[in-house]
C-alpha cells in the first residue's frame with residue numbers, strides 16, 4: 617500500500633458491515649485514521665479489531681444515526697479524539713422493500729430519517745471546522761434508484777434527496793474549500809440483500825443480463841471509487857455523481873437487441 621492518505625481523518629457511517637466495512641479497511645490500509653460510526657455493536661467491534669490488528673489507526677463510535685443529539689455528540693468526540701475531520705462518508709441507510717401503497721408513515725419517516733436526514737445532520741456538524749480550515753471532502757453514497765425506478769420506494773425518494781444534498785454542499789461551500797460528491801452504486805452483493813437472497817438464491821445471476829459489464833458489483837468496487845474521491849487525484853471533482861454501476865444506467869441492456877431485431 618502507498619499510504620497515500622497518511623495524516624487524513626475519515627469518518628464513515630454504517631461501517632459495521634458490507635460497503636462501509638470495506639471502505640473503512642481499505643482507507644485505513646492507505647494510512648488514514650478512521651472513525652467508525654455504527655449502530656451494531658458486535659459488527660462495530662469486529663471492524664475495529666480487524667483494522668487495529670492490521671496496524672491501522674481506528675476508533676469505534678456506537679451511534680444511532682436516528683438521533684440528532686447522538687450525531688452532535690459523536691462528531692464532536694471524533695474531532696476531539698483525532699484533532700480534525702478531513703473527510704466524511706455518509707454510507708449508512710435503511711432500505712425497506714414495501715411498495716408505496718403498503719408504506720406506513722412511520723416506515724417512510726424512519727427511512728428518510730436514517731437515509732437522508734442523518735447525512736444532512738452529519739454534514740452540518742462537520743462543515744464548520746472544515747470551512748475554518750478551508751479544506752474538507754464529503755462523499756455521499758447514493759444509488760441508481762435515485763435516477764430510475766428499481767423498487768424500494770421510500771428509500772429511492774430519500775436517496776434522491778441525498779443526490780440533491782451533494783449538489784447543495786458542493787455549490788454553496790465550494791468557495792470554502794469543500795468538495796462533495798455522490799457515488800452511485802448499482803446492485804452490490806452485500807448483507808443488505810440477504811432477505812431477497814433467501815427468497816431467491818439466484819437473484820444476482822438473474823440480474824446479470826442488465827449489467828453490461830457482466831456481473832453485479834462488490835464492496836471493493838465502491839471502496840475503489842471512494843479512495844479515488846478522497847485522494848489528491850480528484851481535487852477538481854466536486855458536485856459529481858460517479859456512476860459505479862457496471863454500465864447499468866447507460867442503457868436497458870436486454871432491450872436493444874429486440875429493438876434492432878438482432879435477437880431473432
Ligand SMILES: NC(=O)c1ccc[n+]([C@@H]2O[C@H](COP(=O)([O-])OP(=O)(O)OC[C@H]3O[C@@H](n4cnc5c(N)ncnc54)[C@H](O)[C@@H]3O)[C@@H](O)[C@H]2O)c1
Pocket residue numbers: 629630631632633634635636653654655656659679680681682706707708709710730757758759760800801802803804805806807808809
Ligand atoms: N448493496 C447495494 O446493492 C447498494 C446499491 C446502491 C447503493 N447502495 C448504498 O451503499 C451504502 C451501503 O449499502 P450496504 O449494502 O453496504 O448496506 P448494509 O445494510 O449492509 O450496511 C448499512 C450499515 O448501516 C448501519 N446502520 C443502519 N442504520 C443505522 C443507524 N440508525 N445508525 C448507525 N448505523 C446504522 C447498519 O447497521 C449497517 O452496518 C448505502 O448507502 C446504500 O444505499 C447499496
